[in-house]
Amino acid sequence: MGGAEALGRRPLLKAGLAALLTSTSTAPASARQRAEPYLLGRGIGDVTGQAAENGMMGYARIGQRTTGIHQRQRARAFVVAEHDRPDRRVAVVVVDAGMVFGCVREAVLKRLAERLGNRYTHRNLLLTATHTHAAPGGFSCHTLYNVTTVGFQPGTFEALVTGITAAIERADANLAPGRLGLARGELSGASVNRSRAAFERNPAEEKRHFPEAVDPSTVLLTFERDGRPVGAINWFPTHATSLSPDNTLISGDNKGYAAYHWEREVSGVDYRGAEPGFVAAFAQSNAADMSPNLELRPGTGPTDDEFANTRIIGGRQYAAAARLVNSARPVSGGIDHRVSRVDMSGVTVAPEFTGDGRQRTTCAAALGASFAAGAEDGPGPSFFDEGAGNNPFFGTISEALYRASPELRERQAPKEILLPVGALGWVPRVLPIQLVRIGELHLVALPQEVSIVGGLRLRRTVAERLGTTPENVVVVGYSNDYAGYLTTPEEYDQQAYEGGHTMFGRWSLPAYQQEFARIASDLAAGAESAAGPSAELNPEGGRVRLQPGVVVDAPPPGKEFGDVLEQPGESYGRGERVRVVFASAHPNNNRRGGDTFLLVQRRTPAGWSTVADDGDWSTEYHWARKGVAASTAAIHWTVPSRAASGEYRIVHRGDAKEPGGRIRRFSGTSASFRVG
Known part of the structure; x- marks a missing residue:
């Protein structure tokens, strides 16, 4: 939907x-x-x-x-x-x-x-x-x-x-x-x-x-x-x-x-x-x-x-x-x-492609200090700067490495090396x-x-x-x-x-x-291409799971999962935002693939008809932890400019993990409100 x-x-x-x-x-x-x-x-x-x-x-x-x-x-x-x-x-x-x-x-x-x-x-x-x-x-x-x-x-x-x-x-x-x-x-x-x-x-x-x-x-x-x-x-x-x-x-x-x-x-x-x-x-x-x-x-x-x-x-x-x-x-x-497949850590490049008439070689992956500086879309820590020569600490280290290895200089300079991720096996x-x-x-x-x-x-x-x-x-x-x-x-x-x-x-x-x-x-x-070196199958270094999964969910004291903690107003105009808050549970219990955590529904002569869900631009599903095991789901719906007049409601769907590990589905429904 x-x-x-x-x-x-x-x-x-x-x-x-x-x-x-x-x-x-x-x-x-x-x-x-x-x-x-x-x-x-x-x-x-x-x-x-x-x-x-x-x-x-x-x-x-x-x-x-x-x-x-x-x-x-x-x-x-x-x-x-x-x-x-x-x-x-x-x-x-x-x-x-x-x-x-x-x-x-x-x-x-x-x-x-x-x-x-x-x-x-x-x-x-x-x-x-x-x-x-x-x-x-x-x-x-x-x-x-x-x-x-x-x-x-x-x-x-x-x-x-x-x-x-x-x-x-x-x-x-x-x-x-x-x-x-x-x-x-x-x-x-x-x-x-x-x-x-x-x-x-x-x-x-x-x-x-x-x-x-x-x-x-x-x-x-x-x-x-x-x-x-x-x-x-x-x-x-x-x-x-x-x-x-x-x-x-x-x-x-x-x-x-x-x-x-x-x-x-x-x-x-x-x-x-x-x-x-x-x-x-x-x-x-x-x-x-x-x-x-x-x-x-x-x-x-x-x-x-x-x-x-x-x-x-x-x-x-x-x-x-x-x-x-x-x-x-x-x-x-x-x-x-x-x-x-290409082993990018050691490709010998013919003069035809290097642009300087000389044979060149790639090398093991390394990240530069400019990488840590980030890009304009998402700047990194202020103590890193973009540009060659702008990170003197790493520049000094890199210069020592380049003096020790002319091959490394030819392949990586003028990069100020921050992290040898290839040697560490951290990247393919x-x-x-x-x-x-x-x-x-x-x-x-x-x-x-x-x-x-x-x-x-x-x-x-x-x-x-x-x-x-x-x-x-x-x-x-x-x-x-x-x-x-x-x-x-x-x-x-x-x-x-x-x-x-x-x-x-x-x-x-x-x-x-x-x-x-x-x-x-x-x-x-019409010829076949060489397969290249064997792929790195299932490297386990990156599969380390450091964050535990959901242990248990509990509703707020005196409430049940799906109870409405904050009801909507009585009426809204187009372009206004509806907000409803429910007693909820951790969404990672069930990602609801192909489904939804919310429904916006309009009353019709045939019953309640869904007009939007959590895949829509007009909706937002906000989850927040409250204490150790309790959580809330705040559902926002910005009433579209072409929304039909009538009676609406918000439905929340979720899944709670009970003591012992059983997952139980629940739902909650807000009071109705008018649009138009």
Whole structure:
């Protein structure tokens, strides 16, 4: 279920798009199938992690722990197969998460193998994250990424694996003949370069490609069946950091809102229904230096309200994508893919790719002091600064290391080394690279955050090997695993946050260019790609669980679970906020995947009808601990501008852990109130 409030902007665009989404083709079925070269499927899964006391992923703040839900996290899966050769297929899944770690991908593939055989493997499954910083973390199997989440969080890990698997299974079962469309456009006002000094170090020719120091490219792949759109994937580079480090409610951030708006507010999707109707995914591209915070401060731009900014930046991404629907050209051509593994701690890079005519080598991962300084979206401690030479203590240590090892200097300088995470085994070193062909569109999937100039170099490298244009190549960062940032060597020398987080050294981007050139050449020649070194299977160092689970729940003295502690007022106008507080229990007892912790209901002649739940923009679910075992759930509903007049109520659902460990469901219902 979801809310019915719309953005209220671009009414003609919405009306036209809504007509498109509900139109049907008059061509005979046999003629349509002959003209539709693909089998298309789409599905949505709920991947919402633990809604309370789970460290959040992205800003690396230990105190930023979940306290509820603004919008649920979703996994949106798309399967494309050749109509006459359905074994030639690919699944692309866009996940509302900070990252997709390798152990999550392995667990998803294992479950898919149990249920669907060898239909989906490392070769043809592309998992990519929106990189929202407003979601629970603790689902990596490498130590570094679980430090600020107080260890591994099995509940959140399971939510991701279960929801992603469900989305893929639904998309697979949903396969039917259809057409693909491809369109490109530009979007301004949704990103700004947060690392301008580093960008300016690049050659003039590359900078001219981005005259505003941003990548405005918005690319849309449309899915059409029976003459009507049923889905879309949009790629646009901007960080999902409209919500600041002060936020503790789960949200898909601006990209999650863009998808929600297109699906629910424009297309009327009911997330808890059986048929998705329309599925819209807003994926990342080369977003390393692209921020949605237009004033270059957390939670700012275009307003000083971080939730308004989330909606505005997400709305702009939706509007730019929706404008491209009618101009999408039919996609033709086959489905193909190549995948390989690369040990990024020791790649020998040929002079062809280094840019200085010399052979170079990557090295074991190390984080720089500039990494600890943080980025403009989420600054770190004040005693760390961005920039080479700005952290003298670590600079002195690094200089001693570089004198002892000229090889280390050649590979990591001028980084002021903060932490040798590679030597500690805290991050992955064997990483997947993947190239997916969907007709003339080629997706370069890698587990790094790539700068816009870095993305341009990768696109040009791959396009040259494939004999196509860079416009037909999209860099898809945050894919299949995660290992920090990827800057150009020139940007690396600035040692801004992004360079300090380019862990495998100055020659990391040339190494990726070389390895993608290799698998692109294989794809062009119809040859298999070398598998590469063995993957690091199930590293246990990151699975340490330091935070205990829920012990027991208890209602406040004299109350029962579900009792209303604070009733709503008698009446509300549109735009006003309704607040109801319930005696509750810990939400981690049951994450309610595919369900909800709250319902907003309106009385109708047939009974109470649900108009919103905890996946909607108009609602907020706030959980708070009261003492040792008691807790409350405060439910907020901002009455939408188009809400029908009438009688409403708020329902809370929860699950309490009793002494002895039994989980018991409960619910509570508020007094009714009037709207309008």
